[in-house]
Amino acid sequence: MKIYFAPLEGITNHIFRNTFDGIYGHVDKYFSPFISPSEKCAMTPKERKDLAPENNTGINLVPQILTCRSDCFIKAAAELHEMGYSEINLNLGCPSGTVCAKGKGAGFLPETLALQRFLDDIYSYGESGGVKISIKTRLGYYNPDEFYDLLEIFNNFPVSELIVHPRIRSDFYKGEPRKEYFAYALEHSKNPLVYNGNIFTCKDYEELVNSFGSALDPVMLGRGLISDPSLADKLKGLETQTDFAKFKQLHDTVYHGYQDVMSPDINVLYKMRELWSYWQALFDGKERDIKKLLKAKKYAEYDEAVNRILQG
Ligand SMILES: Cc1cc2nc3c(=O)[nH]c(=O)nc-3n(C[C@H](O)[C@H](O)[C@H](O)COP(=O)(O)O)c2cc1C
Numbered sequence: 001m002k003i004y005f006a007p008l009e010g011i012t013n014h015i016f017r018n019t020f021d022g023i024y025g026h027v028d029k030y031f032s033p034f035i036s037p038s039e040k041c042a043m044t045p046k047e048r049k050d051l052a053p054e055n056n057t058g059i060n061l062v063p064q065i066l067t068c069r070s071d072c073f074i075k076a077a078a079e080l081h082e083m084g085y086s087e088i089n090l091n092l093g094c095p096s097g098t099v100c101a102k103g104k105g106a107g108f109l110p111e112t113l114a115l116q117r118f119l120d121d122i123y124s125y126g127e128s129g130g131v132k133i134s135i136k137t138r139l140g141y142y143n144p145d146e147f148y149d150l151l152e153i154f155n156n157f158p159v160s161e162l163i164v165h166p167r168i169r170s171d172f173y174k175g176e177p178r179k180e181y182f183a184y185a186l187e188h189s190k191n192p193l194v195y196n197g198n199i200f201t202c203k204d205y206e207e208l209v210n211s212f213g214s215a216l217d218p219v220m221l222g223r224g225l226i227s228d229p230s231l232a233d234k235l236k237g238l239e240t241q242t243d244f245a246k247f248k249q250l251h252d253t254v255y256h257g258y259q260d261v262m263s264p265d266i267n268v269l270y271k272m273r274e275l276w277s278y279w280q281a282l283f284d285g286k287e288r289d290i291k292k293l294l295k296a297k298k299y300a301e302y303d304e305a306v307n308r309i310l311q312g
Helices: 014-023 045-051 070-082 097-101 112-129 146-155 179-188 202-215 223-227 231-235 244-261 265-282 287-295 299-310
Strands: 003-005 029-035 061-065 087-092 132-137 162-164 193-196 219-221
Touching (some): 029 045, 070 087, 112 146, 132 146, 179 193, 193 202, 223 231
Parallel strands (some): 003 029, 003 219, 061 087, 087 132, 193 219
16 A cells, blocks of 8 residues: 655645655655745745755655645746656645645635646646646535536546545544545546545554545655654554654654754744644643643743653
8 A cells, every 4th residue: 555645834844745655654645735936036045945855865766845836836846846846736635724825735626727727737737748647636616516516627637646635625624534535536447546635543443444444545644653653564464563762753854853943942942832732632641741841832842852762
């Protein structure tokens, strides 16, 4: 089975990706958090650094673009192609208010005529330039039944992989994924499919396999793989339990990686807090120390709490 690491803005940057891949690995593709190119500039210096091949060695990385303008997509894709990338992912799922208000992400889904023209342009570029284009989409903006028309549109293009997060925009990341629409996609998509949404445990995965069988391959994991970094190993049958020695290595390497490039303490600690909002589920009974760690303003306070948590 193939496992893809979902893009998570603010979390799955090159520091996290490299660390994760070095310690755990067994992820077949990583997707970068989106870049949002403008007419003038394909990516910011920070985004360029995050995507630089020298900062992603040995990782199968697919950069993601968020835009509703084909000229901006093509310009950014051409730069990424020159950097060595052969697949680019289009974000049609971001539910954020500011993104959707600009007609991007999930906000592009109701504009079906404009979307078709956009796809005409970018797939002409992709075919002539030898660049594969995959799509990560939701079911629709207002209503999941929008997916029927959207799938017909996607079927007109050589989508290298169609990653379906079976929710609509107003679901954000909450509630049960609308799995029946993924079943519809399995029957009607002409393009290869990838399932994404709410796989947090082996049981979640097994339930999906019971519904979809061997067609559930690849799967894309996001929050589940952050929350339990051993999840890919567990799904692949390589581990049965969360390996806390590996977890400590992941924690320490990411923490020191941020310390090398960020200051003051609090900025690094903000990044670590976001990770702990996922990791805390691994540490039942450690709620007091986790609370301290989430409130820490200086490395010394944070280190003390982490040591208590990780020493068992
Ligand atoms: C904090 C956060 C940031 C995200 N950033 C992105 C992003 O940059 N691009 C994208 O396509 N999806 C993004 N997503 C959506 C995830 O890639 C994924 O589709 C979603 O979390 C559902 O999968 P999961 O249930 O396995 O987490 C983000 C989600 C979260 C929670």
